[in-house]
Amino acid sequence: MHLSMKKVLSILLGSAALAVSVAGLRAQAQHTEFDEKFKAFDQNGDGLISGDEMNGASYLPRLDLNKDGKLTREEALEATQKVRKLAGNSITGIGKESTVELFKRLDKNGDGKLTADELPNHKWFIGLDTDKNGAVTLEEAEKVIASLRKRGSTGSASTESPIKPAAEDPSFKEAPQFLKGSEHGVGHMVADLTLKTLKGTEIKLSSAAGKNGLVIALFSASCPISGKLAPEIARLEKELQEQGVAMLLVNAPPGQKAEEVTQFLTDHKLVSPSASDADGRLAQQLAATTTTEVFLLDAAHTLVYRGALNDQYGLGYTKEKPQHHYMRDAVAAMLKGEPPEVTATSAPGCALDLPAQKAVATMTVTYHREIARLLQANCVECHHKGGVGPFALDSYEAVIEHAGMIRKQVERGAMPPWFAAPLEGLTHSPWSNDRSLSERDRADLLAWLSSDRAKGDVADAPKPRVFPSEWSIGKPDAIIAAAKPISIKAEGTMPYQHVTVTTDFPEDRWVRGYEILPSAREVVHHVIVSVFEKGSKVRGGGDEGAEGYWAAYVPGNTKQVYPEGFARRLPAGATVSFQIHYTPNGKVVEDTMRMGLLFAKTPPKYVIHTTGLSNARISIPPGEANHVEVAQRKLPTDVNVMAWMAHMHVRGKAFKFEVTLPGGKTETLLDIPKYDFNWQLRYDYTMPHFLPRGSTVKITAVFDNSTGNPANPDPSKTVRWGQQTFDEMMIGYMEHYTPLNPEMAGVTSETSH
Structure with a gap:
């Protein structure tokens, strides 16, 4: 400390x-x-x-x-x-x-x-x-x-590495923790239960809902954190009403007297319909754990968000005001037709002591009630008309048509594309873009595919997802486009294409978001964008991207919109270079590459960079099935890591990021035991991961140059660094941020949550 x-x-x-x-x-x-x-x-x-x-x-x-x-x-x-x-x-x-x-x-x-x-x-x-x-x-x-x-402390930098404060005992202080939504019911339909109001009348969830959705807010008249959150709930009641979203207040603990509950609602001026969950049926269905949890359902009763209202209050702490408004943000995203950035958190509050759950009758899985929601949450982002997937999966007929391929890819773990192994010691995924299927979803999907594939009641269907026809980030403030289209042949392979565009911005611009949009997405494997200062030499060839990149495109990761206060710098008059890898698909097509930019109105607090750690001296012997190469670098400054990305070619088999901290402890940061060249995925942290100055980041790559690798162009050759698919690369990308304000330099390290 x-x-x-x-x-x-x-x-x-x-x-x-x-x-x-x-x-x-x-x-x-x-x-x-x-x-x-x-x-x-x-x-x-x-x-x-x-x-x-x-x-x-x-x-x-x-x-x-x-x-x-x-x-x-x-x-x-x-x-x-x-x-x-x-x-x-x-x-x-x-x-x-x-x-x-x-x-x-x-x-x-x-x-x-x-x-x-x-x-x-x-x-x-x-x-x-x-x-x-x-x-x-x-x-x-x-x-x-x-x-x-x-104690003799000085303003000059210590030769020792900064030490993170000791982790606070979770039994004394508890803040909201990010959870993987699909493992906590998000994306599933919530049954239309009937509850009893405080006056003894019945109320169904469907009758309590607004035209655009319903917020279920659990509370307890005797829980102090429920009392602290009540003013915010009262403010939210009014805002939701204007947005067509209703609120239902549910007294969660059994045994609380009606007059105590009524007094609580009166004291805090809460006017939404209220009900009691004395038998715990609603809490059991929602798998609720505390008296402060809130749940957002859309108009089709699909659970969109669950968890804490915000992060102002928890066990053992109070903030002057919240830093994260989880429910407000979730409602705003839902009303725009987008999934929330945060879909689930824990909710610090008074723990519920629910009665033992009664055995429930086995329910037949149907397309409209379960499978359509599952596919929307995990597949339809790419598999819709005009998406990067080879076919749509947004209708019952389309799913039946491709049922065999869906089953095969899910059973072998190839779809949805997610290759990070669980990290030891963590009870939840640290990745905000974790696409892996939950055990429940995987079991439901495979069971349905192996059954008579019941369609179910169309009244149970989720709201259809709507995708933009062009820019998913909204209308860009500027578009950087190639001067002419590139012709892609029908067969074989193509060398990497390099396109440069010189910008004419008279001053530096701060870019808070970008989207790379090819006109022929079906033949684009990946794009790496580099930016060069006005007057500097534009580098290309095999080394481009080895030191880092400014923006990138891969299927499933085509855009980035950064949090408020974060941006990338686009220098005045800079030259933008696109390195494009095309994969012919049997038809001659033309592609015009564009990149849309969103500008920040003011300079950011933090500047985003992507740095590459590479090994250009790789030499992979002929026939070797498990050839290992390593590279490492000592960090000269504190680093707040936002994301990792691995890059190899078709002989790439596995990739791992590790760190040795200044005290000697070694940790695995990201383990990709089954690397797939077809999916150059980013692995985005939910919260930035802090690495202190003096840490050594190590990357380890395993290559398969044997005849057992069906993608291997020539197992008889020694393979070295090169830009083409038949060559190899070994790059570990690290996206991180540094403070723009000089007075904050060196003192902005945030520990990971």
């Missing part, structure tokens, strides 16, 4: 912030150490930090004294020495006035207190808020600073 508090100091003592920001290239007397730091950033060993290497840390561009887009060793050394003279090496000499000035600037609303939202990292706020009252006074901050000064 001591080292984490040094990070706090580096924010509050702004005069030292720039010194911290250049810690990755400390200009100390020992030039050997400086050279080691420089080499860590100079990934290709050409003596320059340039191109994507400049993304290694947010402060590197500021060391570029002549602004030519690259750093020499001498230039970097001169710049860091100048900064050290300005900033000094120690914070112990910084005056009290500097602390006051920085405190006032961080105090955005001028109330004389710092809240968690006014600091960029909640962990620092916890350290500064010594009395745990939800706010930091100047006096508190100065006491913490004085204590650290007493």
Whole structure:
């Protein structure tokens, strides 16, 4: 914890912030150490930090004294020495006035207190808020600073790696945790149960619903967290009514007196219809666990979201205001016809003690009630008319037509495409885009396919999913398009195509989202987009993409829209390069490549980069079925990882990302035991994963150059690095972010949740 508090100091003592920001290239007397730091950033060993290497840390561009887009060793050394003279090496000499000035600037609303939202990292706020009252006074901050000064803490970077605070005991503090929705009922139909109102009359879920859906909010008159959430529920009642979504308040615990429940509703001015679930039937059907869970059903009674209302209150903590509005966000997505970004969370609250579930009669699985919803949630995104899938699966007739292939691909684990192995020690998937079928869905689908394939009642059918005819991100602010179409032959293979487009933006643009849209998606295997500064050399050929990329397209991952405050930089007058891999499909077609961009209205807090860790010296012997290659890199700065992606060609068999932390502990980050060249998937974290400076990231690839690999072009040859499919590559991509604000550099590390 001591080292984490040094990070706090580096924010509050702004005069030292720039010194911290250049810690990755400390200009100390020992030039050997400086050279080691420089080499860590100079990934290709050409003596320059340039191109994507400049993304290694947010402060590197500021060391570029002549602004030519690259750093020499001498230039970097001169710049860091100048900064050290300005900033000094120690914070112990910084005056009290500097602390006051920085405190006032961080105090955005001028109330004389710092809240968690006014600091960029909640962990620092916890350290500064010594009395745990939800706010930091100047006096508190100065006491913490004085204590650290007493210990001799300095503003220059420690030679040790930062230590993450000890994990808080989950038995004392509990916040919402992200869950995989398909494993918790999301996407399934909720039966139209009948409940008893507080007045003793009956009410069905269908009669309580609005034209666009229903929110079921569990509560308890005696649960303190239910009471804390009640004002937000009251606000939400009014908003939902305007959106055509109704709310049903359900008193969950059995045995609560009607007058206590009525008093609770009156005290909090809750006016939605209310009911009791004294026998626990609704809670059992929804698999509810606490008195604070909320459930969103669409107009067809499909469960869209379940979990916490927001993250303001939990067991053992309270925030001034919520940072995540899970239910509001889910309703907004549903009304736009899109699945929510977060489909399920746990809900901190008073635990329910439900009666033992009674045995239920086996229910026949039908297309309209179960299978159509299952396919919508897992398959139809690609398998719809005009989608990237080879055929649609959005009707009963289409599913029957392709039943044999569906069964085969599901049984062998090829569909839906998801190749990450479960990580040891985790009870839930850390990936926000996890496409794997839940055990229940897989069993239902295979059982239905092996039965008489009952169609069921059309009244049970889900709402049809509607897909945009062109841009799924909405109308782009700008479109970057190839000047002319590319002709794709009918048979065989094609060399990678390279298309460059020079932009005419007079100033840098911050891109908060993009979508790559080929006109002939059926023949596009993948696209890698690189961006080059105006006046710099446009690299191409076999090395393009090895150091990283700016945007990428693969089936199923064709777009990215970043959270608020995050964006990619598109330099003024930049050249955009498309590297395109086409796969002929029996017909001669033409393709015109386009990329749509969404611009941020203001500069972001964080800049997104994608860095590549590669091994261009691979040499795969003839006939070898399990040839292993490795590559590793020591991180010169703290890194917040957003996603991983592996890239090999047709001999690729398995791929693994690992990290060795500064203390020596090794962890598996991503394990792909069955790599499939046809699916270059991104693996997106639900929450960024923090890797401290000094960690070593290692990638391991297994190649199959044997006759047992049916995709192998020639098992008799030694295979080396090259851009064509009959060559091989080994690249591990890491998407991460750095702060745009120089004063936040080096102190923005968020631990993973």
